[in-house]
Amino acid sequence: MNSQIDIVPVTGKGELNAFIDCAYRLNADDPNWVPPLRADMVELLTPGKNPFHEHAKVQLFLARRDGEVVGRISAHYDELALAQPPEQGMGPGTGNWGMFEAVDDVVAAALIARAEEWLREQGMTRVLAPISLSVWEEIGLLVKGHDHPPMLLMGHNKPEYEGWIEAQGYETAKRLFTYDLDVRQGFSPLIERIISSGERSSKITVRRVDKSRFDQEAAICIDILNDAWSGNWGFVPFTEAEKAYGAKKLKPLILEGANMIAEVDGEPAAFMLSWPDINHLQKNFNGKLFPFNWAKLLWWLRNPQDAGFRVPLMGVVKKYQNSRLASQLAFMMIEYIRRYAVEKHGAKRGEVGWILEDNQGMVAIADAIDSQVNREYRVYGKTL
Template identity: 30%
Template structure:
């Protein structure tokens, strides 16, 4: 039975300040998912620690636990990310809870209060400290395989957030592309024209040079994604940290850098686990995820997007991939949604919501 908002007094929310309480924070998702899904652990934010991840170098955050009668019943983290252009906005993330409105409301209120104390007027989420990590709440498309790093949660989370006073800020879509379908002839022609004169080179990422590739990642991301919802600037050090996290886990031959006249111009990140076991997408067979397709503005309308899509699909087929997940695409990214829906064999299969709340009113 879902508890009513009047039960707030029965819930205690406490800051996570010790190693022991952090263990409770990281272990709590097992109460929700068992062994079915592994929710991400909270990263080490202490710079002096050997486990410090440079991806979070511009992050301030505070995890919280919700307790009822001494038992952990929920968790959340509040975050200020200084790479986000909007200085009035903060995040909540790592949200997990039992199906209880009082618990969810108490967690949201604690995160909002922490952000308000730091001069923030708006809270959005779920975002796990940075948009370069997990963001959004799964709202539809719960069945099937879910890629590592993609949001997954019980269906009741959406209603708990709504009852806690949050409203949807943006919806992000996930698509599935059946690679057994031939690509549109027009797309093939545009891609062929782009590579015909030899000025365009598509190469795999070099995981052995994370700093050099991190600088390229930073330059392309910051130059091409600043108008996209959820943009957060990426420093070269943060870009390098992302490559180091991916190294050894994902096939580098499917992560492509496009160079035009010897200059980095675009990125296409297809994530296919190196040790991938056989699992099925909607089309059957192996499933990979196209997570990023970004082209610097001065190189757009030159066929780079088409060339990257065609080459990524070709390499994925050669790897044995039958279904390519295209995610996350913001609902207001009209051009990208139109391009994706023009591909034969594409279905919009999942939706993820990001929520917002004014924190000066809580």
């Protein structure tokens, strides 16, 4: 344990592969860790493949002890995040680190110190972490919910990381929750009356996403998202390249009946996305699609059965926020997705989130449908 720890920057393909492999090796003994697809990890971390790199600077680091890789970390900053108002969490001088893995607290301390040093060299004065790599990907450290696997696009880490990070002077900046829901059960009479009232209104239309017009539908959802979330903590807007990239990546997960757009007086007013949880299938892939796993995945996505569904994103345009209409639209979309998932795909559970701890509107909706917090993530802050 007293051997020297070397923290080296990732500079080539071999080191990038070692960086990616580190997570598979260090989490191999965790039955609830879901190996991401290796091809997705290469794409995420490669400039020219992931448009995040067009407005961000990223440096990856490996930790070695006696020649063996014993940890990793990314240090990065996003020019779009730097341009956000400081009161919304990001703002000038705010850098990040993420993609964090370590075998022990000594390695963890060395990795975090090197990431902080790099961020200072780039002119950063504070750090929010872990964020891997942007707020639209994996954000926060899992501090509650280690006893079950995450749904798709949610992180999972060793419980020891919480103490190791806090020992380096990090304090909680924000808590994020996911909510678990038994979707086989209908909602309370009050919620049903709210939904029925919306169905009788000539002003409101809630419709399924039309996959034959996928590009236009995706643009509608992202435009609502950019408007609805623009005042939220941690918000960073999508670029046009990211809109196209995200739509292409997520299209295979789109089942028309599980994704809704709400219109008020014929104008898009809200959306809700729900995706079948591919993690329970991908868990046994060990990060590889070839030679046969790609066919298993595509076949399953044609008609997923007994799958959980995750609601990762929803939004209501600002003009209707903080109104009864906003919650009415949300309840209507949730109920329509619930019915579809149960009747068509035999779904038993759903997960909503992540939701910011102080997003009172969404927390109230989650409480109203009798969902329960099943996972808590923590974003830490520190002055550099």
